[in-house]
Amino acid sequence: MPNPRPEQGPSSPREGERLQKVLAQAGFGSRRHCEELILAGRVQVNGRVVTELGTRVRPQDAIAVDGHTVVIEPKRYYLLYKPRGYLTSMQDPHYERLAASLVPAKERLYPVGRLDKESEGLLLFTNDGALTQRLIHPRYAHEKEYLVLVRGPLTEATFRRLEEGVPLFDEEGNQEAVVKARAERLARTWAWRGELAPPGAQWVRIILTEGRKRQIRRMLEAVGLHAERLIRLRMGILRLGALEPGQGRWLTTEEVRHLKESVGLAKPRPDEGGKRWAKSRSRWTGRPPRAKAPSARE
Helix, strand or coil: CCCCCCCCCCCCCCCCEEHHHHHHHCCCCCHHHHHHHHHCCCEEECCEECCCCCCEECCCCCEEECCEECCCCCCCEEEEEECCCCECCCCCCCCCCEHHHHCCCCCCCEECCCCCCCCEEEEEEECCHHHHHHHHCHHHCCCEEEEEEEECCCCHHHHHHHHHCEEEECCCCCEEEEECCEEEECCCCCEECCEECCCCEEEEEEEECCCCCCHHHHHHHHCCCEEEEEEEEEECCEECCCCCCCCEEECCHHHHHHHHHHCCCCCCCCCCCCHHHHHHHCCCCCCCCCCCCCCCCC
16 A cells, blocks of 8 residues: 655645635735745745745645744634623723623634624624625625614604615714615514613614614714614624623534625535525615514524
C-alpha cells in the first residue's frame, strides 16, 4: 500500500479556503492588505513561503506571518436577548452593564449591528466577520422585525409616511437619509407576554431592511410618535423565541447554514433550492398585506 501523501505545502486549487481570506478573518487586515503580505513573501504555509494569491489552505495547515503562527479561532454564533439598560458597545469605561458580558464565550465575539441602551431583544454575537458585513449591509435587504409600544396619533397617514420614507437629520440639521419602514398596528387586545398596551399607547409591528443609529425612534419622532418600549423580535431567519432578558443560546448548525444562504455565503442544498427562506429577504412596495401578529411566545 502506498504511503499517504504528507501534509506539506498548500492545498490543491479546489481544497480549503483562499489564504488571503483566512488571514483577513484572523485579524491581519483587509483582504487587499493580506494579498500584499502574500505577494511580499511574508506568509508561510507548512514551513514554505507562499506568494501565489490563488493558494488555498485547510484547517490542519500551519500558517505563519513574519514567522509568527496564525491562530484561527473557530466561528461561533450566539443569540442573546439583550435586556434594557445594557450597552451594545464592547467596552465603555464609564458603564458596567455591557451586553457582551452576558455572552458565555472564551473567544471575543462581536455584536451584529446594535440596539441602543433602552432597547431590548435579539442581538447576535459572532466572530464571523464576513457574515457580519453581509447581515448589516443594506444591499442584502436583511429584514429586522421589531415590536414597539408607541404613544401618539396613529392614523393611516402616519403609516403611509413611514412606508413612503421619512427624512432623518443629523445633529447639525443636515439631512442624513430618507428611510422607510413597514409598519402595522396590532389589536388593542394583543399582549406582549401578558403585557397589554397601557391607556393611550399602542403596540406596533415594524420591519426594517437597514439599520441606522436609533432609526426607529427617530422615524417615529419625525411622524409625531414616541417609542416607550422597543423589542427586536427577529433578524432574518433568527427569532427571539422563548428567551427571557439576559438569556441566550448558541445557533444550531442548520441555523448557521440557512443564515449564510440568506446572504449568499453558502449555496442552498439541491432539495431546498433556497425557497424555504425566501420570505426573510422579500422586498415590498406600497402598503404591505396584513400580517399575522407576532406570537406572545416570540
